Amino acid sequence: MDNKIKTVSVIKRLVKLVKHLWMYYIGAIGGAVLGFITTLLIPATLIDLAWQGLDGHRPSLRTLLLLLILGISRGLFRYLEHYFGHYVAFKTLYELRCMVFSKLRRLAPTKLDQQDSGRLLKMIGEDIEAMEVFFAHTVPPVLTATIVTLLLSGYYVIVSPYIALTALLSYFILAIILPRFSSQRLQPLLAKQTKVRKAYISLFLDSLKGMKELLQFGQTKSRLSQLEKQSKTVNACEKEVASLQYFQSALSFLVIGLSIIVVAAIALHGVQQGTFSLSTATKVIVIFSTSFAPYLELSRLPLGFKRAMGASREVLTLLDEKEVARTGQAFDEKISSISLDKVGFSYSNREQMILENLSATFENHKIIGIMGESGVGKSTLMKLIMRWYDNTMGTIWINEKKISDLSARDIQKRIAYIPQIPQIFNQSIRDNLTLSNPDITDEMILEAAEKCRIKDIILSTEQGLDTVLNNEQKIFSAGELQRLELTRALLKKADCYIFDEPTSNLDSLNEASLLQVIREQCNGYVFLLSHRESTLACSDLIYKVDDKTLKLI
Structure with a gap:
């Protein structure tokens, strides 16, 4: 250093x-x-x-x-x-x-x-x-x-x-x-x-x-x-x-x-x-x-x-370390529209552009597939929409408002991000799903778990919702862990769901089951990021990230 x-x-x-x-x-x-x-x-x-x-x-x-x-x-x-x-x-x-x-x-x-x-x-x-x-x-x-x-x-x-x-x-x-x-x-x-x-x-x-x-x-x-x-x-x-x-x-x-x-x-x-x-x-x-x-x-x-x-x-x-500015107008609306206008991005410590001249208007209440090989910028694009980063060029519009003018925290509260590797903590199943939110009751948890077809598996564990998860005891399979992540996302009651390579660690049977749950239970915007055509087959629209640009295919 x-x-x-x-x-x-x-x-x-x-x-x-x-x-x-x-x-x-x-x-x-x-x-x-x-x-x-x-x-x-x-x-x-x-x-x-x-x-x-x-x-x-x-x-x-x-x-x-x-x-x-x-x-x-x-x-x-x-x-x-x-x-x-x-x-x-x-x-x-x-x-x-x-x-x-x-x-x-x-x-x-x-x-x-x-x-x-x-x-x-x-x-x-x-x-x-x-x-x-x-x-x-x-x-x-x-x-x-x-x-x-x-x-x-x-x-x-x-x-x-x-x-x-x-x-x-x-x-x-x-x-x-x-x-x-x-x-x-x-x-x-x-x-x-x-x-x-x-x-x-x-x-x-x-x-x-x-x-x-x-x-x-x-x-x-x-x-x-x-x-x-x-x-x-x-x-x-x-x-x-x-x-x-x-x-x-x-x-x-x-x-x-x-x-x-x-x-x-x-x-x-x-x-x-x-x-x-x-x-x-x-x-x-x-x-x-x-x-x-x-x-x-x-x-x-x-x-x-x-x-x-x-x-x-x-x-x-x-x-x-300089913190990203969290200031901005309060945003307490349901996300109803997302669009990009000549958006480009590069990291602050690099000159090379990761994304360049991206323009698109994403349709609501659709499953939108984002295709591309690893490292082309699929996840980066979603992180711009979540305002993890601020775009270097162009404008991102949320409900016809510039995203740069809106509170990053408020936007992130309305978006559920489901990463490739399930984020499981050494805590009870309840705490893993609610993230210590006291407003979420056990009834709400079990209702969401049933929608994700994992309620019976949770209740069959030794202590139910009180069962402590850890890396030493493999209580759930890879597919079941993904459905736990999905349950957590549904409990957030988000307006937009972003799935980043959700099936990369699943076999074809678990992949089909997870995608069916996503289509049935996730309302509003649903973004599926994957390099696998089988994952994107359930999408209503598919965009491809290639050579720093975004194309509808």
Whole structure:
């Protein structure tokens, strides 16, 4: 994806999302800082006890009690750090999901129809989760490391300016130099990884949707080979990213090891020079050796941060997607006439025309067949009539009114669109048919189901209308699912019915049965879109979409 949003802008927008949760961030950062201080105080106290023991002093009960309190406090502060930090993260991810789903509803159907399903699934399933790294593992660690550095610097300066300089240099290398080095090398790898993952998910989804055709034409082995090849490409990208992470981790521990040696040498030299005591030297070496946790967390950040930024760009780009204008005159009339006058269409991101110079006046109360091979623009033409898209050229008239002047939502309420693949949700039969419309009663459902000759089949299921449909249990055949779709369309009481390749997955017997129900029960406009002559045989009129034009045959 083209990185249209700069990283700085992405960070600013993400920070705005958590402004109302700043109190929780204070809790997370406070817990982290206090937990870190506790972590340093425990070994420092033990060292004091050790030196007191060497001097012949027994540890006091107060000191032992202090160690116990420090140990318990360390666990408590760690819990608070993770609780508040992840509360902010998961709360924000929940809000982001709500924003994304709300945006998808507003984009549907026009913009959503043009979206890559693989990209959308990756965004919902992976990208939003990846953004957790920013909210839980970027903001708190950066602020924690900053506060900790200030505190440690004051302590090191008191002990030795040279130790302070060495410590700051090692922290700077771990927290800034190595992450920047790793980040620069990760950038192209993660871009490549994102690209191949989206391609793999899209190929996998296309394979599932076209499984019947793949089996029919004996292309399953070829498609499995493509999937395996794509999977190996994804794995190779993962391996490259992991290798870079291992290399950076090795460099980080090399820096830590060398810096500990340098601090130890400076401390021991100070003891020889009488600058400070052996007890102080031991303590500063131990404190320095145990102080790297915040900086190691930052040194491991580039991979997660880069992924979070890439994921954030995907999500923010979707949220910034321009929505189709829903304004227009209210339209609350029965659709009585539909006509096209030199209509043309091309997608906003393409120059090539999909349809060009289409003119026709469609007769009401007729079954109108729209013939054409896949991809010639049959579905696109219907989507113009439903105002999923706005035509680029010419005029579409509904009841002698320009469709562009009318409310898209009002027009779509009066049209029932029945897609090629039945849209069945993991809900009860009732909810699938009513789409949660409380005005539709069970009596209305069964009446419509009887018209579509599926009432007895519904009632024969285990729980009738309460039976839950899912992909694992094949309760209905392909033909029965199409009749469920038709039942749903009849319950809408539409003025216009659009059937997009309704019989492509049916045998000849089920095809004839479905077409007979359509002719008997669908009133008003009925558009049948198909490349099969047998499907269009019941049509009163047949138009053919060919070479971007529409012809009556």
